[in-house]
Amino acid sequence: MIRDHFRVLAVNLSSRKGEIVHLDGRNSEAGGSGLAALLFNKYGLPEHPWNDPRQPVIFAIGPLTGYFPLMSKTVCSFKSPYHDQYTESHAGGRSALSLFFANLDALVIIGKAKRLCCVSISSRSLEIKDVSFMKGMTVDESGKILRTISKGSGHRTTLRIGPAGENGSAMANINVDTYRHFGRLGGGAALGAKNCKAILIHGDAIFPGIKNKEYNKLFEKVYQQVTATDMMKKYHNLGTPANLQGLNDIKSLPWRNLQATSDPAIDKINGERFATDNLLRNSACSGCPVGCIHVGFVREMFDANHRYTFKQVAYDYEMIFSLGTMLGVTETRAILNILDLMEKAGLDAMSGGVALAWATEATEKGFISEKESGVRLSFGDAEGYQLATEMLGNGVNDFYRLLGQGSLKAAREYGGVDFACVLGQEMAGYATGEVFFAAQSLGFRHSHLDSGAYSYDQKHSDQDIRGAVDFLINDEAGRAFMTSMVACLFARGVYKEELLADCLHSIGYPELAASIDPLGKHIQKLRWQTRIATGFSPEGTTIPKRFFKIKTWKGPIDPDYLNNLKSEYGKAIMGLAGA
Amino acid sequence: MKKLTAPRIDRCIGCHSCSLTCARLVHKQISWDTAGIRIKSSGGLTTGFQAIYCLACNPAPCATACPTGAFSQRKGGGVIVKKKLCIDCGECVTACPIGAVSQDHSGAVYVCIHCGRCVDFCPHNCLEMEEVKTAATAEEN
Numbered sequence: 001m002i003r004d005h006f007r008v009l010a011v012n013l014s015s016r017k018g019e020i021v022h023l024d025g026r027n028s029e030a031g032g033s034g035l036a037a038l039l040f041n042k043y044g045l046p047e048h049p050w051n052d053p054r055q056p057v058i059f060a061i062g063p064l065t066g067y068f069p070l071m072s073k074t075v076c077s078f079k080s081p082y083h084d085q086y087t088e089s090h091a092g093g094r095s096a097l098s099l100f101f102a103n104l105d106a107l108v109i110i111g112k113a114k115r116l117c118c119v120s121i122s123s124r125s126l127e128i129k130d131v132s133f134m135k136g137m138t139v140d141e142s143g144k145i146l147r148t149i150s151k152g153s154g155h156r157t158t159l160r161i162g163p164a165g166e167n168g169s170a171m172a173n174i175n176v177d178t179y180r181h182f183g184r185l186g187g188g189a190a191l192g193a194k195n196c197k198a199i200l201i202h203g204d205a206i207f208p209g210i211k212n213k214e215y216n217k218l219f220e221k222v223y224q225q226v227t228a229t230d231m232m233k234k235y236h237n238l239g240t241p242a243n244l245q246g247l248n249d250i251k252s253l254p255w256r257n258l259q260a261t262s263d264p265a266i267d268k269i270n271g272e273r274f275a276t277d278n279l280l281r282n283s284a285c286s287g288c289p290v291g292c293i294h295v296g297f298v299r300e301m302f303d304a305n306h307r308y309t310f311k312q313v314a315y316d317y318e319m320i321f322s323l324g325t326m327l328g329v330t331e332t333r334a335i336l337n338i339l340d341l342m343e344k345a346g347l348d349a350m351s352g353g354v355a356l357a358w359a360t361e362a363t364e365k366g367f368i369s370e371k372e373s374g375v376r377l378s379f380g381d382a383e384g385y386q387l388a389t390e391m392l393g394n395g396v397n398d399f400y401r402l403l404g405q406g407s408l409k410a411a412r413e414y415g416g417v418d419f420a421c422v423l424g425q426e427m428a429g430y431a432t433g434e435v436f437f438a439a440q441s442l443g444f445r446h447s448h449l450d451s452g453a454y455s456y457d458q459k460h461s462d463q464d465i466r467g468a469v470d471f472l473i474n475d476e477a478g479r480a481f482m483t484s485m486v487a488c489l490f491a492r493g494v495y496k497e498e499l500l501a502d503c504l505h506s507i508g509y510p511e512l513a514a515s516i517d518p519l520g521k522h523i524q525k526l527r528w529q530t531r532i533a534t535g536f537s538p539e540g541t542t543i544p545k546r547f548f549k550i551k552t553w554k555g556p557i558d559p560d561y562l563n564n565l566k567s568e569y570g571k572a573i574m575g576l577a578g579a
Numbered sequence: 580m581k582k583l584t585a586p587r588i589d590r591c592i593g594c595h596s597c598s599l600t601c602a603r604l605v606h607k608q609i610s611w612d613t614a615g616i617r618i619k620s621s622g623g624l625t626t627g628f629q630a631i632y633c634l635a636c637n638p639a640p641c642a643t644a645c646p647t648g649a650f651s652q653r654k655g656g657g658v659i660v661k662k663k664l665c666i667d668c669g670e671c672v673t674a675c676p677i678g679a680v681s682q683d684h685s686g687a688v689y690v691c692i693h694c695g696r697c698v699d700f701c702p703h704n705c706l707e708m709e710e711v712k713t714a715a716t717a718e719e720n
Contacts, residue, residue, distance in 0.1 A: 001609075066609060069596075097595070101611065124684070154593075154619030154628075155611055206683050209607035216604065223596075227702045281627075284592035286611075287599065289702035291592035 101203025162346020345393025
């Protein structure tokens with residue numbers, strides 16, 4: 001709802017009470033990323049560990065949520081179990097509109113329940129239910145039960161964690177409405193540490209329409225741009241898997257734990273192949289007519305007498321990279337089967353796949369054996385990876401529990417640090433060159449979406465440290481504003497600054513409309529200051545040797561360029577934060 | 580006389596654009612509840628979506644149930660709504676066999692008036708305005 005302040009519900013699981021808080025800052029922190037940082041500074045304890053019951057898990061939306069297409073994301077922020085520093089993770093599904101129609105700008109969960117619980121809210125209700133019976137339950141099992149014990153079908157979001165989150169895995173995600181996730185950096189464990197299995201948000205509020213006549217015209221213009229033009233075509237056609245072939249062609253797609261950057265087998269698992277053989281249907285986040293969610297279908301005969309079961313699994317570029325090319329698995333069906341188990345365990349499929357890739361090479365090199373991994377891991381052996389996924393999710397032994405904290409942590413214990421494909425966290429699927437490696441290593445979320453570094457790499461073969469660092473810093477500021485609205489970053493080609501200003505103006509936020517550029521920089525600074533207060537330093541992240549030994553379309557990685565780039569980027573981050 | 584239909588609802592991606600449009604353009608609100616068409620998942624997201632909207636009954640039980648004439652029979656099916664006559668009793672909500680009439684927290688009711696504003700905002704062309712075959716048009720055909 002349009003208001004000059006933030007309306008926040010803070011739920012304390014220890015006292016089992018909620019509090020509505022009205023907070024200033026609409027014209028300075030805007031919402032989303034900015035609001036999440038503001039709230040962490042209010043509720044967070046920078047010097048205390050991530051699993052201190054007092055630490056907050058924050059969900060925030062922005063001023064454009066619910067008012068324009070593709071303003072469909074929620075920012076989740078928390079102190080990460082992965083690095084014990086402040087971070088964000090973003091997801092769509094129905095989360096943003098449900099929070100919006102619950103008449104909240106943010107939901108903050110603090111405290112720790114005595115027993116496993118489910119927080120259920122709407123614009124007119126708050127309930128904390130005991131769900132001890134869900135202990136250890138997979139994401140799909142708990143989802144089915146949660147749907148039956150709550151109301152608001154179609155107008156509610158169902159956030160839940162799997163066994164991985166309950167076990168404290170730093171790769172545990174928060175599942176959002178089955179097909180979306182707050183995936184990276186362990187948000188699932190942050191909720192698990194609070195004994196919070198699920199959060200149900202029923203969006204049942206009704207807000208007055210916008211009286212400004214320009215609003216409806218502008219809405220229609222944006223709607224036309226995202227549906228009737230080619231601007232969003234790549235996202236709803238083959239979807240992000242369309243990039244697999246292209247990146248493989250330019251030797252930038254990691255294969256078999258980044259031992260190669262291209263392989264002819266890509267034609268078995270590229271975007272066309274998935275669309276032809278496995279795409280069942282598309283789905284969308286609420287408020288987004290693009291429908292970029294690609295739901296894949298796998299049919300399995302479990303009995304010789306033609307008895308079948310079937311699975312529906314949403315796939316994207318990143319999962320095909322992490323569970324396909326990175327593991328040397330070159331069958332679409334096999335990739336979806338591993339992904340299905342990652343989903344059930346509540347594991348981030350990107351991190352989980354890259355971790356298993358490290359474990360496979362560690363097996364090949366003799367650092368670990370079946371004694372640790374429970375199954376002989378071998379590139380291309382999909383059945384082995386299915387078993388390993390379940391063991392990783394359940395944390396069945398010391399090895400898997402440590403691996404769930406991060407590949408590099410396991411490598412430090414068992415050996416194999418040089419080939420752990422970790423850039424701040426398990427790498428995203430872009431071996432495009434030095435700029436991306438430096439950018440993910442030090443990026444705010446260690447995400448490929450922190451900035452357009454992988455795109456920059458593909459357009460620049462020259463070595464321009466100043467130019468690259470300026471690009472990363474400026475691009476991040478623009479994205480910080482987008483994620484404060486909160487826009488889907490797929491819409492960044494549509495929502496240019498002028499259009500964002502028009503949108504904000506049309507619904508009554510003239511101050512925000514007039515200060516997009518400085519606000520982006522302010523929010524970028526605030527986020528970094530918040531992270532630095534929790535322990536970040538550029539020197540704390542190292543780039544393993546594997547990244548220095550590969551060849552991209554530009555040729556071999558230049559170690560000096562990569563090291564200098566990382567060093568200068570780190571200085572620029574600390575400089576902008578005033579640290 | 581036309582009525583709203585959803586002949587291709589199997590293509591629905593659950594974006595709620597239709598509901599949001601109805602609320603925004605017809606009822607002048609920002610909502611996905613106060614709309615003549617509402618989307619829900621049919622048994623969980625893995626089984627697709629269902630559109631809840633007025634099926635243009637003739638006679639319409641909601642019109643019969645309405646004690647004040649706020650809902651009256653529309654020629655060809657459905658109802659004509661006169662909000663000024665409505666006393667928010669909710670009888671129409673109870674009478675509708677498929678739950679197509681919704682009621683907000685204040686008691687105000689919302690039903691599809693078959694205006695077709697939502698049709699152009701469905702990205703997968705699930706919705707369509709269909710000519711109602713009245714007795715006269717059936718004879719002409």
